[in-house]
Amino acid sequence: MNLVGHLNCFVIVAEELHFGRAAERLGMAQPPLSQRIQRLEKELGVRLFDRSSRKVELTAPGRLLLDEARDLLARVDRIHSLAERARLGEIGTVRAGLPPDLGGPVVAALIAAFRERAPGRRLELREIGTAEQARALADGALDVGVVRHPIDARDLTLGPALVQPVGVLVPADGALAAAPEAHLADLAGHELVVFPREESPGTYDELLASCRRHGYDPPAVHEARHPQFALGLVLSGTAVALTARTEDTGGVTWRPLAGTPLTWRTSCAWRRDLAPDQEHAIEEFTAVATAVLRQEAGMSPLDGVPARRVAPRPASGFLA
Known part of the structure; x- marks a missing residue:
């Protein structure tokens, strides 16, 4: 599983609290996005969202993991940035x-x-x-x-x-x-x-x-x-x-x-x-x-x- 990619999906859904809008931001269809969240939940062993036909809410584990996921994604971005600067000799x-x-x-x-x-x-x-x-x-x-x-x-x-x-x-x-x-x-x-x-x-x-x-x-x-x-x-x-x-x-x-x-x-x-x-x-x-x-x-x-x-x-x- 691409953990970084799945965590990115998790963060976007957490920010939107709407799978349709999150899928639009990510440039993908809603069903594959839902599948990624389900795979991430299975990997982590916790439910990240409470879903209903009317709304999406973060669970307590989801709220706990959101900041950690953001920090990890920021560090990954920094790694990519440093690698690019190293490639350019900066x-x-x-x-x-x-x-x-x-x-x-x-x-x-x-x-x-x-x-x-x-x-x-x-x-x-x-x-x-x-x-x-x-x-x-x-x-x-x-x-x-x-x-x-x-x-x-x-x-x-x-x-x-x-x-x-x-x-x-x-x-x-x-x-x-x-x-x-x-x-x-x-x-x-x-x-x-x-x-x-x-x-x-x-x-x-x-x-x-x-x-x-x-x-x-x-x-x-x-x-x-x-x-x-x-x-x-x-x-x-x-x-x-x-x-x-x-x-x-x-x-x-x-x-x-x-x-x-x-x-x-x-x-x-x-x-x-x-x-x-x-x-x-x-x-x-x-x-x-x-x-x-x-x-x-x-x-x-x-x-x-x-x-x-x-x-x-x-x-x-x-x-x-």
């Missing part, structure tokens, strides 16, 4: 990598925006540099990543590229803080604080090469994994840090670089041989991440359209 877990230098507010905004756009999905985030993201994507350990350029993209598909100006973090009481902006050549003689090369070798090498082309060849380069270590080096007065815009705090201040000689380029990336059931999830994450990076991290598309809002990160988290 549910499941998205494993995404984020670079360590994204600030906390940006990460929080990304999580909130993704939940709003894809409430049926679980977002599993990992703080991971570009080089490790590329390996994780190749190994299938990540579904999508937010990566820095340049990157070896032979086996990857890249989303819309965004650019972010890089400025310099200097002591607030130092000579470099006196001007509204700094030239790279003005940094000569200062040691440099930057993210570890292993996190994004292409970005690291490109940044140092650009510094040297513009007259800044740092006497020493310090790779900082933790923001407090980087801040300590800057506060010592011997080093500066190249980073995206940050708030002035804790004795340090951020200055833009004249002419914008340095930028960070960022995009989402995923495997080219993406499974069909993953495509929709990756599209959703890419759309959300691109919008959040523009709105919250001050990034702009390569066509030069400015970001709508720039929310500076605290200096204490500029490398985290």
